[in-house]
Amino acid sequence: MAALAKRPTLDFEDALRVILMNSLQEDENTVWQNIVKCESVDGFWKLTEKYYDYLAKEKSLQGLFTLFIINSLCSVLNRTLPPEWQGLVSTKQANCVVFLDHFMHHSVDSKVYDKLTEEIEADLHLGEYLEQWDIQDYEQVDLFQAVDRSIIHKLINSLLIGSEEFTQYREIISLRKTKHYYPEFENYYAALSWAIEMYAFKKKYIAGIPERDALAFFEAYTKEYFIMDQAYSSGRRKILQSSVNDSEVVLLNDLISMTRIELRNTFKGKNVVYIYQNVIDSVGDKGDESKTFQAVEQAFEEIEGAIRNINKNLTEANIYITSDHGFASSMSLIFKD
Numbered sequence: 001m002a003a004l005a006k007r008p009t010l011d012f013e014d015a016l017r018v019i020l021m022n023s024l025q026e027d028e029n030t031v032w033q034n035i036v037k038c039e040s041v042d043g044f045w046k047l048t049e050k051y052y053d054y055l056a057k058e059k060s061l062q063g064l065f066t067l068f069i070i071n072s073l074c075s076v077l078n079r080t081l082p083p084e085w086q087g088l089v090s091t092k093q094a095n096c097v098v099f100l101d102h103f104m105h106h107s108v109d110s111k112v113y114d115k116l117t118e119e120i121e122a123d124l125h126l127g128e129y130l131e132q133w134d135i136q137d138y139e140q141v142d143l144f145q146a147v148d149r150s151i152i153h154k155l156i157n158s159l160l161i162g163s164e165e166f167t168q169y170r171e172i173i174s175l176r177k178t179k180h181y182y183p184e185f186e187n188y189y190a191a192l193s194w195a196i197e198m199y200a201f202k203k204k205y206i207a208g209i210p211e212r213d214a215l216a217f218f219e220a221y222t223k224e225y226f227i228m229d230q231a232y233s234s235g236r237r238k239i240l241q242s243s244v245n246d247s248e249v250v251l252l253n254d255l256i257s258m259t260r261i262e263l264r265n266t267f268k269g270k271n272v273v274y275i276y277q278n279v280i281d282s283v284g285d286k287g288d289e290s291k292t293f294q295a296v297e298q299a300f301e302e303i304e305g306a307i308r309n310i311n312k313n314l315t316e317a318n319i320y321i322t323s324d325h326g327f328a329s330s331m332s333l334i335f336k337d
Contacts, residue, residue, distance in 0.1 A: 012047055012051060013051075013099055013102065016048075016099070017099075017102075017103055017106075017109060018031065019031045019032060019035075019061070020061060020064070020065055020103075020116065021109060021112045021116075023061075024060075024061045024062040024065055024116060024119060024120075025061070025062070026060065026061060029061065032061065045059050048064055051092065051095055052064075052067065052068070052090060052092055052095050052096050052099070053090040053091045053092040054067050054090070062119070062120070062123075065116060065120060066088065066120055066123070066124070067088050067090060067096060068096045068099055068100045068103075069100065069117070069120055069124070069143060070085050070088040070089065070124075071088070071089060071090050071093045071096035071097060071100075072096060072097050072100045072101070072143055073085075073141060073143060074089055074093065075093060075097050076140040076141050077137065077138060077140075077141060078136060078137050078138070078139075078140065079133065079137045079138075082129060085124070100143070104142075104143070104180055105180070110180075114145070117143060117144050117145075118145070121144055121146055126144060126146055127146055127150075130146060130147065130150040131150070135150075135151055135154055135155075135172060138150075139151070139172055139175055139176075140175070142179035142180040142181060143180075144181075145181050145184065145185075147181075148176065148179070148181050148182070148184070148185045148188075149185075151172065151176065152185060152188050152189070152192065155169055155172070155173075155192055156192065156195075159195060159196070159199055164199070164200075164203055166196050166199065166200040166203075169192075169196050170193070170196060173189050173192060173193055173196075176189060177189070197227055197228075198228065201227060201228055209225070236249045236274065236276065237249040240272065240274050244271055244272045245271065246269055246270050246271045246272075247270060247271060247272040247273070247274070248266065248267075248270050248272075248273050248274070249273075249274045249275075249276070250266060250273060250274070250275050250276075251275075251276065251277070251278070252275055252276060252277035252278075252279075252302055252303070252306055253277070253302070255275055255306055255309070256302060256305060256306055256309065258309075260313045263309065263310070263313050263314065264313065264314065267314055267317070275306065277299055277302060277303065279295045279298050279299045279302065280292065280295045280296060280299055303321065307319060
């Protein structure tokens with residue numbers, strides 16, 4: 001099999017992966033056609049029986065790949081399998097799981113794995129089952145993109161209907177960070193995480209933030225209230241455009257590097273253009289507070305430069321400069337140069 005699959009080593013798992021990667025449809029699979037020509041079909045299926053207990057009466061490459069999928073699902077699903085899947089449970093389930101895990105996490109071939117699972121997904125009616133099951137039933141499954149789509153959809157709906165299981169939602173998202181498809185859905189999970197923090201904050205302070213003296217409020221902000229600022233900042237554009245028609249959000253650094261034509265195109269037809277800078281925040285995020293004051297000076301210089309650029313190239317522009325919050329310094333002493 002290794003020779004027919006043109007593999008350098010006598011490793012059936014490696015050869016099998018190459019065969020499946022070519023196509024799950026035998027009539028489109030050039031490697032399979034070579035196996036047929038060499039009259040090695042029976043030998044191939046005997047090897048799949050030996051290593052993976054594939055005993056279907058009508059054997060096919062798609063059926064074999066489905067066997068791997070079902071047994072991998074069985075190993076992580078927190079519920080019983082649907083009746084139509086139970087006949088595919090193998091006595092050599094561990095081998096099936098190992099094969100699919102190696103395939104899924106292969107540095108080169110994982111993209112092909114992703115495509116093959118898309119072909120299998122509809123045949124298994126996976127979407128229908130995910131809709132019926134609770135997230136806890138399949139939160140450990142990472143075989144399909146459909147799993148992440150389902151989890152994200154259900155978490156969004158839970159927040160929208162007023163469900164407040166925030167700790168559980170955080171745990172689910174944290175768990176998904178370790179899964180195969182997380183990079184594909186990272187932005188969605190990040191947005192959900194911030195939404196959860198905002199809903200949790202709202203629940204805690206449903207009666208409003210309590211009035212207190214300036215120092216106490218400052219301390220509360222640095223310990224907790226600042227979370228709300230972080231939560232909305234990642235969604236500036238959507239927040240602005242949901243309230244103001246013909247609006248745009250631009251990073252200050254991007255504006256500074258714009259040509260005159262780019263600047264005019266950015267502002268053309270806009271009622272509001274929100275320009276924000278993150279020089280100070282980026283320094284604070286890196287934990288280098290010793291450079292915070294330098295960052296403030298840099299921010300002032302960049303803002304002044306942006307104003308000059310706008311006034312020079314745009315004839316009609318009203319500029320408002322605001323500060324949404326300050327920052328706290330943990331240095332014990334501030335020395336004067």
